[in-house]
Amino acid sequence: MRCGRCVGFAVGVLFLTCAVSANAGEQPDQRTITVNGRADVNVVPDQVVIYAAVETRDAQLTAAMQSNDKSVQRVLQLALEHAVDEKDIQTDRLSIQPWYKHYSENQEQLGFIVRKNIAIVLKEIDQFEALLSGLIEAGVSHIDNIRFRTSQLREYKDEARTLALKAAKEKATAMAAVLGEKIARPTEIIERNSQSGWLANRDANFASNDFMNAPGAADSYSPTISLGQISVTAEVRVTFALADAPE
Numbered sequence: 001m002r003c004g005r006c007v008g009f010a011v012g013v014l015f016l017t018c019a020v021s022a023n024a025g026e027q028p029d030q031r032t033i034t035v036n037g038r039a040d041v042n043v044v045p046d047q048v049v050i051y052a053a054v055e056t057r058d059a060q061l062t063a064a065m066q067s068n069d070k071s072v073q074r075v076l077q078l079a080l081e082h083a084v085d086e087k088d089i090q091t092d093r094l095s096i097q098p099w100y101k102h103y104s105e106n107q108e109q110l111g112f113i114v115r116k117n118i119a120i121v122l123k124e125i126d127q128f129e130a131l132l133s134g135l136i137e138a139g140v141s142h143i144d145n146i147r148f149r150t151s152q153l154r155e156y157k158d159e160a161r162t163l164a165l166k167a168a169k170e171k172a173t174a175m176a177a178v179l180g181e182k183i184a185r186p187t188e189i190i191e192r193n194s195q196s197g198w199l200a201n202r203d204a205n206f207a208s209n210d211f212m213n214a215p216g217a218a219d220s221y222s223p224t225i226s227l228g229q230i231s232v233t234a235e236v237r238v239t240f241a242l243a244d245a246p247e
Contacts, residue, residue, distance in 0.1 A: 031242040032187060033176055037168030040231040041160045045148035048128050050120045052135055053142040057099050059111035065096075068114040071139030078138045079120050082131045088121035117144070123151070148230050160234035161191065168238040181242045188239040 054071045058064035072091065079089050095115045101108040118140075122128055132143070150156060169183075176183050 031181075032239050033172050033181075033183060033242060034188075034237065034239040035168045035172045035175070036235065036237050037164040037166070037171065038233065038235045039160045039163035039167055040233050041156045041163070042229040042231055043150050043152070043156055044228075045230050046123070046125055046151055047149050048122050048125055049145075049147045049149060050122065050132065050135070050143065051117065051145040051147075052120065052140045053115055053117045053144060054139055055113060055115040055141040057111060057113050061096065061112045061114075064112045064114040068116055072116055072118065074138040075118060075135060075140055078134045079122075079131070082122065082127045082134070083124045084120055084122055084131075088123070090119045091116055092119070093117040150230065150232065153232060156232040157234060160232050161236065164234040164236045165189075165238065168236055169240075172238065172240050176240075176242060183240040184243040185241055186238050187241050188237075190237040192235040192237060 052075070054068055054075060056064050056068040056071065058067060076089060076091075080086070093116070095113075097113050098109050099111045099113045101110050120131075122131060135143075172183050
């Protein structure tokens, strides 16, 4: 499912600073006003990223690792069956640690815990609930995070940036007018809150739900997820020169 144009807008100013100055070291006529502008473009997501993990325990490390590998293979095969491309599946962060009966001074080691993390990008979002249920049945023991996102991020980011710049200009104009001034050309423009790839930055501006399945949850789990909207945000800081007063 592909989302069309954005379905909602929200434009605001995160915080404002105003500086009309002629400080030492500046030209006497270099008077400025600085504002921050922010814009949010609300869109319906058309992709979802699932961060899952397979955890296995056994008295023998080799057995625990073999069991983990088998579960991971089932998970990968299930993802492929739900139209997930191989390039959209990534396994990472293999961890091995001792498994103790009691975490106290007198620790009795029962074996080893092996955990492997898996990230899956699902582009056929109508398959989400079926895939999520299947992952738990296939051996996933943890759902660490779920993030909805849009495949048109660049387009919406550009639109949000334009709105943020307009918001900054309108705010600067209004603030200067209160002081009997008018703004001129911008002297400095800074964009803030840049975003990275889906694995490089898990704190990007996507809606997220964090949960972990409890023991036995696979027998009764039936996910109910409302896609709603996600916000693509842009924030800018702009400094405008103040126009010279007519002589």
